[in-house]
Amino acid sequence: KAGVTQTPRYLIKTRGQQVTLSCSPISGHRSVSWYQQTPGQGLQFLFEYFSETQRNKGNFPGRFSGRQFSNSRSEMNVSTLELGDSALYLCASSFSGRAGGEQYFGPGTRLTVT
Amino acid sequence: AQKITQTQPGMFVQEKEAVTLDCTYDTSDQSYGLFWYKQPSSGEMIFLIYQGSYDEQNATEGRYSLNFQKARKSANLVISASQLGDSAMYFCAMREMNYGGSQGNLIFGKGTKLSVKP
Numbered sequence: 001k002a003g004v005t006q007t008p009r010y011l012i013k014t015r016g017q018q019v020t021l022s023c024s025p026i027s028g029h030r031s032v033s034w035y036q037q038t039p040g041q042g043l044q045f046l047f048e049y050f051s052e053t054q055r056n057k058g059n060f061p062g063r064f065s066g067r068q069f070s071n072s073r074s075e076m077n078v079s080t081l082e083l084g085d086s087a088l089y090l091c092a093s094s095f096s097g098r099a100g101g102e103q104y105f106g107p108g109t110r111l112t113v114t
Numbered sequence: 115a116q117k118i119t120q121t122q123p124g125m126f127v128q129e130k131e132a133v134t135l136d137c138t139y140d141t142s143d144q145s146y147g148l149f150w151y152k153q154p155s156s157g158e159m160i161f162l163i164y165q166g167s168y169d170e171q172n173a174t175e176g177r178y179s180l181n182f183q184k185a186r187k188s189a190n191l192v193i194s195a196s197q198l199g200d201s202a203m204y205f206c207a208m209r210e211m212n213y214g215g216s217q218g219n220l221i222f223g224k225g226t227k228l229s230v231k232p
Contacts, residue, residue, distance in 0.1 A: 105159035
């Protein structure tokens with residue numbers, strides 16, 4: 001079974017630009033979650049999508065948005081990029097059962113904002 | 115509020131020895147899950163082991179075991195017979211069950227950097 005894939009793997013953008021990251025979950029998984037990882041703040045939850053609906057949202061500004069398509073693939077968009085948005089963005093998918101359902105992570109997209 | 119604490123920023127262990135990585139958590143919920151992930155320098159988060167709050171037995175997965183002490187709110191990871199490839203960041207995480215039985219998001223600790231010496 002193929003794992004979670006994320007594209008692109010690396011990205012360099014300029015302040016003020018916008019960016020879209022993509023995540024394809026494991027086949028059959030309906031839940032996709034996004035996390036931001038920075039050296040200072042660690043791993044922080046952005047949002048979760050399940051069956052094309054945002055089910056859960058972390059404490060991030062409205063510049064961060066996402067969506068999920070009918071095939072469970074998800075995109076995350078960040079508008080008006082700031083230097084502090086430089087981070088590793090990780091996507092995780094799960095079947096979305098009980099609290100014990102495992103989340104499988106992709107390799108991440110490393111975003112650098114200059 | 116949910117919180118995960120990993121008090122060891124870095125650990126060293128000799129190859130083939132066992133090592134324990136500490137994790138304590140704080141939650142008022144009765145139903146939750148505890149996870150350990152490994153993150154090599156490549157960045158990918160690799161799932162290692164899971165313990166449910168109602169599980170009576172400690173979880174084991176190959177060389178990994180989770181020492182779950184519910185009353186102390188502790189979920190330490192034990193790696194037996196360390197290998198050079200175990201050198202990585204290790205994150206403890208928790209997820210509470212949302213109302214309705216759906217999964218909540220993972221809350222992560224700050225991580226422990228494990229270095230295995232030959």
